[in-house]
Amino acid sequence: MTWQAAVERGEAPWPAWIDAEAVGRLRKAIREGHLSHAYLLAGPSGVGKAALGLEFAKAMCCTDPDPDDPSAACGVCRACRIVIRGVHPDVEVFSIESEARLAEKPGRNSSLGIDTIRRLRSSVSLMPLESSRRIMIIEDAETLPEPAQQALLKVLEEPPPSVNFILLADEPESLLETVRSRCNEIPVRPISTVRIQCLLEDTGVQATLAAEIATLSNGLPAWALAAAKDAKMLQARRDEREAARDWLLASPYDRVVSAYKLGGQYAKRRADTVRRIQSVISVLREEMIRLASPSPSTVSVVQFDDAVTPQHVARALAASLRCLDDLERNVRPRLALEAMVLAWPNLQSQPI
Numbered sequence: 001m002t003w004q005a006a007v008e009r010g011e012a013p014w015p016a017w018i019d020a021e022a023v024g025r026l027r028k029a030i031r032e033g034h035l036s037h038a039y040l041l042a043g044p045s046g047v048g049k050a051a052l053g054l055e056f057a058k059a060m061c062c063t064d065p066d067p068d069d070p071s072a073a074c075g076v077c078r079a080c081r082i083v084i085r086g087v088h089p090d091v092e093v094f095s096i097e098s099e100a101r102l103a104e105k106p107g108r109n110s111s112l113g114i115d116t117i118r119r120l121r122s123s124v125s126l127m128p129l130e131s132s133r134r135i136m137i138i139e140d141a142e143t144l145p146e147p148a149q150q151a152l153l154k155v156l157e158e159p160p161p162s163v164n165f166i167l168l169a170d171e172p173e174s175l176l177e178t179v180r181s182r183c184n185e186i187p188v189r190p191i192s193t194v195r196i197q198c199l200l201e202d203t204g205v206q207a208t209l210a211a212e213i214a215t216l217s218n219g220l221p222a223w224a225l226a227a228a229k230d231a232k233m234l235q236a237r238r239d240e241r242e243a244a245r246d247w248l249l250a251s252p253y254d255r256v257v258s259a260y261k262l263g264g265q266y267a268k269r270r271a272d273t274v275r276r277i278q279s280v281i282s283v284l285r286e287e288m289i290r291l292a293s294p295s296p297s298t299v300s301v302v303q304f305d306d307a308v309t310p311q312h313v314a315r316a317l318a319a320s321l322r323c324l325d326d327l328e329r330n331v332r333p334r335l336a337l338e339a340m341v342l343a344w345p346n347l348q349s350q351p352i
């Protein structure tokens, strides 16, 4: 009984670092034998959607799950091992990365296309080889252009009985409503920075670095795990944080100039702009925490002037959150960004 071996080794059948509610809903579906034909795992990049999709596929393919809990895959049978290695013949992953590999243009693509759906279509018509079903994981689904989404919709509307689809999307709003409504949508949410710090320490990351990465992670555990192994990725986030700090501490005039520039580029660099605002928000959140409970162990990337009160920071935070909201509601980007910086109180820092 391989599932017993996994239990004896103390291994959790599903990663404990992924949003417990999302995990719970998928496990319940397997346990009760009520699998939807299509799932949409929706949550920000770095939250662990790809790992969750693979775990779900593993649990569906495992040949020796716990008899008392069929959602607990054994982790050691052939099916479990080859799903996780990405080589199970009945589990196919379509992603920007895999498409670029097929096109022999690594790193060139930034979205999926109609070719992806053509490949998906011919793949779903194959019979399962080793499992009782075929599982199609479509990462980066929100990058599919509309005609490709229409083609995907046709596949979802006439599902071969033994195929399950798992769509992953950072921004589910970018999917056609008709595609979304065909899927069982499972939100995958960020987790607390304390849990991320513990997770990193458990994997051997030194405590101070783990605390820093957890702070920079915005609650995204898969990002944190990757950043702990990738110095470039970590440095890029540190630089973003530094830029957010400089923006907040700039003169009112310079703040508006930056907002105007970002607003102008918004159509082309949407994700970039949103990330810059999110960096500002997380800097402000940390500052709120620091002001609320000053302690020597609080890591702070920005220390505002003593005259800055929690009310000032709260106002800046509210204005920044409103800006994200406005951008989502298609308010003109320059207007939204300028309104945000004009609402920031004067946050002059002490000279460093």
Ligand SMILES: [Zn+2]
Residues within 6 Å of the ligand: 061, 062, 063, 064, 065, 073, 074, 075, 076, 077, 078, 079, 080, 081
């Ligand atoms: Zn197994």
